[in-house]
Amino acid sequence: MEREGRFSQWLRRRPRSGTGSGTPAEAAALRENLLLAAAEAGFPLALAAHPSGYGCSCDRIGCPTPGRHPVSFAWSTQAGTDPEQIGRLLRNHPEANFVTATGINHDVLDVPADAGRSALESLEARGIDVGPVAESGSGRDARVLFFTATRGTPEDEDEWWPCQLDCHPETMDEHPGLRWHCRGSYVPVPPARLPAGESVGWLRGPEHPLPDPLTLLEALTDACARHVGEEPEQPAWPLGR
Template sequence: MGDGKGRYRGTESRLSWENRIAQWLRRRPRDTDGPDADASRREELLLAVAEAGMPLAPAAYPVAYRCSCERIGCPIPARHPVSFAWQTQSTTDRAQILRWAQGDPQANFITATGMVHDVLDVPLEAGRRALESLLDQGIEVGPVAEAGGEGEEGRALFFTATRGTPADEDEWWPCELDCRPETMDEHPGLRWHCRGSYVLVPPARLPGDHDVHWVRGPEHPLPDPLTLLESLTDACARYAGEIEAAEDGAPEVAWPLGRR
């Protein structure tokens, strides 16, 4: 499953790569730099993810409002890996990631969860509220990304340490919130991506001029997922309650509408 680089690092090594990632994320190409600067920026962001130990694999990308996979009625356009072997293909190898990125400059990338990290995936508005609350409480929060636009389609992705890997079976425990690609619709609120799942990583493009971008970059250490879980579940419950209340209080519209 890739080469596992970045899993075990000493303190000095950790400080070095965290500082380097932070420098990469602060860079902003000038508008006059053009496509070459955009490509360089994309590669740097992908390498920053790999440097943090998160394995990557190529993913589909949007073509207008369709998916590059050309599957008719693709259920998750631009949000899935290119290869069915994405779990074994995923790697942190710098040279391989650059070959993929340069070979297909439009490709998105996914990171396979459950090996080094998990991802807690919540509705965007709930995630923003939870992030503010967590930071106000002084709780350590790791990398956080936003995917999609406002409304029901937008999601906030909280990257955490994994609960366990195949080599640590005794430390792994199942959770009713576990989410895999084929069960996404079953988890409209909180989704827990662990073994057998994946998420898109920034920078990624989505249909409708939406994207996936970092709010907090991969230079932040991965926290224990349980330190975030209560705040995220509370925020999701409040958000769901607000949606339900808004729907219940919506004024009825007579049909057919009469002309004025």
């Protein structure tokens, strides 16, 4: 309960930009607190690119997902929850964003923002424990991310439950509605800065227990069916590097 109270205070102090407003020292402290809270919740974190002007800090010309992808091809093995490691990365890369690797301790159900907000309202009205929820960007490109328990990584691959919703960074465009991030995928973790002043921030923080993804799936797919067809197909993210 102590952590939940402290995290709630951080969220009340966080502006919509997700990066803090006050002095640079206060913004850095708030950012560190938010990332450490995510790590404490068991979300494996890896260093990611950050916006540079209207582009990306990476060396890829015309990067299609600026500020939303890991900086290393070894991100899946580098991702971790050690607070000392995260602190070192923050000190050495003060502008960097972070991603969280899915399919290890959690999965993410990723939907267009209108569908996500509608589903979140419906689920909460029905008293369903939704768990952590983040929002990325704004306007037509916005997405809502529902953090759930993972289906796991069984030693016997025959026990793996294949699903056409499984989403990998290189196959995002195959799932313009609901994307299920599990093994081999990642999402930006709040607080993250995106180009043009956009951000990734928590709607419900990581102090909330992770729900079973199947308890959310019906509401999310129904919401996507109502909302996705109303807008032109959106560009997919993140893409592989």
